[in-house]
Amino acid sequence: MSGVEKILVRVRVNGEAREAEVEPRTLLVDFLRENLNLTGTHIGCDTTYCGACTVLLNDRTVKSCTLFAPMADGGEITTVEGLSTDGRLHPVQHAFAECHGLQCGYCTPGLLLSTVHLLSKNAKPTEKQIRKAIAGNTCRCTGYQNVLKSIRMAASEMEKR
Amino acid sequence: MYPHPFSYHRAKSLAETSKMLQQLGEEARVLAGGQSLIPLMKMRMARPAALVDINFIAGLNGIQSHNGELRLGALARHTDLEMSEAVAAIPILHDCAAGIADVQVRNQGTIGGSLAEGDPSGDWGATLLTLETSVTCAGPNGERSIKLEDFITDAYTTVLGHEELVREISVKKPPRNSGGAYVAFKRSAPVYASASAAVQLTVEGKDICKDIRVVLGCVGLTAIRAKRAEDELRGKKIDGKAIQRAAEAARETAEPQSDMRGSADYKRALVAALVKRAIGIAVRRARGERVEAGHEYVGR
Numbered sequence: 363m364s365g366v367e368k369i370l371v372r373v374r375v376n377g378e379a380r381e382a383e384v385e386p387r388t389l390l391v392d393f394l395r396e397n398l399n400l401t402g403t404h405i406g407c408d409t410t411y412c413g414a415c416t417v418l419l420n421d422r423t424v425k426s427c428t429l430f431a432p433m434a435d436g437g438e439i440t441t442v443e444g445l446s447t448d449g450r451l452h453p454v455q456h457a458f459a460e461c462h463g464l465q466c467g468y469c470t471p472g473l474l475l476s477t478v479h480l481l482s483k484n485a486k487p488t489e490k491q492i493r494k495a496i497a498g499n500t501c502r503c504t505g506y507q508n509v510l511k512s513i514r515m516a517a518s519e520m521e522k523r
Numbered sequence: 524m525y526p527h528p529f530s531y532h533r534a535k536s537l538a539e540t541s542k543m544l545q546q547l548g549e550e551a552r553v554l555a556g557g558q559s560l561i562p563l564m565k566m567r568m569a570r571p572a573a574l575v576d577i578n579f580i581a582g583l584n585g586i587q588s589h590n591g592e593l594r595l596g597a598l599a600r601h602t603d604l605e606m607s608e609a610v611a612a613i614p615i616l617h618d619c620a621a622g623i624a625d626v627q628v629r630n631q632g633t634i635g636g637s638l639a640e641g642d643p644s645g646d647w648g649a650t651l652l653t654l655e656t657s658v659t660c661a662g663p664n665g666e667r668s669i670k671l672e673d674f675i676t677d678a679y680t681t682v683l684g685h686e687e688l689v690r691e692i693s694v695k696k697p698p699r700n701s702g703g704a705y706v707a708f709k710r711s712a713p714v715y716a717s718a719s720a721a722v723q724l725t726v727e728g729k730d731i732c733k734d735i736r737v738v739l740g741c742v743g744l745t746a747i748r749a750k751r752a753e754d755e756l757r758g759k760k761i762d763g764k765a766i767q768r769a770a771e772a773a774r775e776t777a778e779p780q781s782d783m784r785g786s787a788d789y790k791r792a793l794v795a796a797l798v799k800r801a802i803g804i805a806v807r808r809a810r811g812e813r814v815e816a817g818h819e820y821v822g823r
Contacts (some may be wrong), residue, residue, distance in 0.1 A: 425632055430531070430557070
C-alpha cells in the first residue's frame with residue numbers, strides 16, 4: 363500500500379470550528395479524543411451498547427463509537443465540554459451533582475447528553491419517557507435511581523426558567 | 524477497536540453511487556447509517572476495501588403519504604419514522620420504529636439499511652412483511668420495484684445486485700377495519716430481540732377475521748410468514764380458542780436456533796406468546812381502540 367489515505371474532516375464542536383486529517387476508519391469518538399483533545403467523551407464498551415460515547419450530532423444523540431469521523435463532516439457536535447457556559451454548569455449537570463447522579467462518573471458524559479437531548483424535545487417527560495430516553499446509556503457501577511432523580515430535578519429546574 | 528483500513532468515497536447522488544460501486548468492484552460496500560456495518564467492521568467480521576457513503580445524498584430520507592401509499596426514503600432514520608404522523612397512521616410501523624435498539628441507534632440507523640442488510644433479527648423485515656410492501660431499487664440500468672417477500676432471500680441475503688441500492692420503500696395502507704401490532708421481546712434496549720411477532724388483520728362484522736398475516740422474527744434464516752397460524756383465523760371467528768390454535772401453529776412454524784439470546788425451546792414458547800399478544804392488540808386496534816405495543820424489555 364502506498365501510504366495511508368487521509369481525508370480532511372471539518373466540524374463545529376461546541377461552537378468552535380475544528381478540523382483534522384484522519385484515516386477514514388477513524389471513529390468519531392477517537393477523532394474527538396485523540397485529534398481534538400476532547401477527552402470528556404468516554405469509550406465504554408466500544409460495541410454500540412453502553413452509550414458512554416454519546417454526543418450530539420446536529421441536535422441528535424449518536425454513539426460516537428459507531429460513526430466514522432468523515433460521516434460527521436460539516437456537522438455540529440456538542441460534547442460534555444460544551445455544556446457549561448462561562449464556568450457555570452448546565453442545569454442538567456447541576457442536577458446530576460445535586461442528586462449524586464454521577465456515581466463513578468464513567469457513564470456520566472453520555473447520560474448528560476441523552477438528558478439534554480430528551481429535555482430539548484420534551485420539557486415534561488413522564489417516568490416512562492425518561493426511562494426510554496436513557497435505555498441506551500448503561501451504568502455499570504451503581505444503578506439508575508440517582509440518575510432518574512437527577513433527570514427529574516433537571517426537568518423541573520429547567521421548567522422554572 | 525479499529526476496522527481494517529478502507530478507502531472512503533462520498534457519493535452525491537444515486538447514479539454516482541452505482542458508478543462508484545462499479546469502479547471499486549466487489550469489495551466495496553454502501554455505508555448508510557452504519558449501525559450494523561460499523562460494529563461488524565470493528566469486530567472484523569466485515570472488511571470491505573472501500574465504502575461508498577450515501578449519507579450526504581439529499582432527498583433520500585423523505586416520508587410521504589400519497590394515494591393510499593406510504594413512501595419511505597431509504598435514508599429515513601428510525602427516529603424520523605418514530606416521530607412521523609404519517610407513519611403513526613399505520614400503528615404496526617410505529618411499534619417497530621419506536622423500539623429499535625435505543626435512541627442513539629434510532630437517530631442514526633436507516634430503514635433502507637435495515638432491509639438491505641437482511642438480518643433475520645432485524646425488526647423492519649418482519650413488520651413490513653405483514654403489509655403490501657415493495658422495495659424500489661436503483662442501479663446502473665435504472666430502477667426496479669421488488670415485492671418485499673421476493674427481496675429478502677436468505678439470512679443476510681437480498682436480490683440487490685452489487686451496484687444496486689434501495690431508494691424507497693412503499694407500503695400500501697391497510698383498510699380501515701384493519702389493525703396490526705408488532706411485539707418484540709429483548710433482553711435489554713440496545714440488543715436485537717430474542718423473538719418477535721408481527722400481525723396485521725382485518726375484522727369483518729363483530730369478530731370475523733377477514734384476512735390476516737402473521738410474521739415471526741428472529742426464529743429462522745429470514746422473517747417467517749406463519750401461514751398455518753393465519754389459516755387458524757382467516758375466515759373464522761376470532762375467539763380465545765382460535766387465537767390459542769394460531770399461537771400453537773406459530774410455535775411449530777418457528778425454526779429457532781439456541782444461542783446467547785435463549786434456547787430453541789425457549790424461543791418457540793416466547794414466539795407463541797408474542798403471537799397471541801400481537802393478535803389481541805391487532806384486533807383491538809382494528810376496532811378503533813388505541814393500544815400501546817412494541818418492544819418489551821426488563822426495566823422499560
